[in-house]
Amino acid sequence: MVLKIELLEIPRHLRSSFCCGKDSLDNYIRKQASQDLKRRISTIFVLRDDPELDVLAYYSLSSYAVDITALDQEFAKRLPRYPQLPATLLGRLAVDHRHKGRGLGELMLVDALKRSFKASEQVASLAVIAEALDESVLDFYINYGFQQFKQNPMKLYLPMKSVEKLCLDLGV
Numbered sequence: 001m002v003l004k005i006e007l008l009e010i011p012r013h014l015r016s017s018f019c020c021g022k023d024s025l026d027n028y029i030r031k032q033a034s035q036d037l038k039r040r041i042s043t044i045f046v047l048r049d050d051p052e053l054d055v056l057a058y059y060s061l062s063s064y065a066v067d068i069t070a071l072d073q074e075f076a077k078r079l080p081r082y083p084q085l086p087a088t089l090l091g092r093l094a095v096d097h098r099h100k101g102r103g104l105g106e107l108m109l110v111d112a113l114k115r116s117f118k119a120s121e122q123v124a125s126l127a128v129i130a131e132a133l134d135e136s137v138l139d140f141y142i143n144y145g146f147q148q149f150k151q152n153p154m155k156l157y158l159p160m161k162s163v164e165k166l167c168l169d170l171g172v
């Protein structure tokens with residue numbers, strides 16, 4: 001298996017049979033992702049097993065503004081009182097159901113965090129924000145140190161300092 005993570009290319013990457021079990025995420029990569037990429041709403045990175053071109057997993061990244069009052073007080077108290085602060089949104093992350101449980105979700109999450117950290121050295125971002133579609137996936141993010149927002153527990157954040165530490169600890 002030669003796994004490659006690369007920016008979505010249309011029509012090169014094959015998305016029509018992607019199925020993670022969540023309709024909104026399946027429809028997104030099949031129908032919406034190329035438009036978002038073209039319009040610079042999100043970047044979408046896909047995983048494939050070279051030389052195959054089928055998408056095994058994907059994630060999306062965008063710029064984001066986070067409301068300071070939504071953050072944990074311990075984290076927020078060290079921040080300036082600007083109403084909104086810059087962040088990076090990991091809007092979607094999905095692994096095809098035929099490949100779940102093989103570490104690909106972690107591979108994609110770590111890749112997204114590494115890319116977010118690298119980008120934050122050029123354009124500041126204080127945290128990576130993730131959105132869980134339902135409660136069944138919350139622990140997936142919490143296990144990597146993400147914390148839930150007070151007002152919206154389906155939204156989670158990982159301070160960029162923690163992202164940096166995680167990347168260092170994992171040697172990526």
Ligand SMILES: CC(C)(COP(=O)(O)OP(=O)(O)OC[C@H]1O[C@@H](n2cnc3c(N)ncnc32)[C@H](O)[C@@H]1OP(=O)(O)O)[C@@H](O)C(=O)NCCC(=O)NCCS
Pocket residue numbers: 020021022025091092093094095096099100101102103104105106107131132133134136137138139140141143
């Ligand atoms: C959540 C998802 C990305 C995990 O992908 P995966 O490839 O099966 O996960 P991995 O094999 O890399 O697992 C990494 C770790 O997370 C754990 N994990 C996986 N899914 C989990 C879940 N739903 N809840 C809690 N922990 C989970 C694994 O047990 C593993 O832990 P371990 O290293 O201690 O054994 C995948 O199940 C998926 O695509 N789900 C549907 C889409 C979705 O809900 N996406 C997230 C919101 S946008």
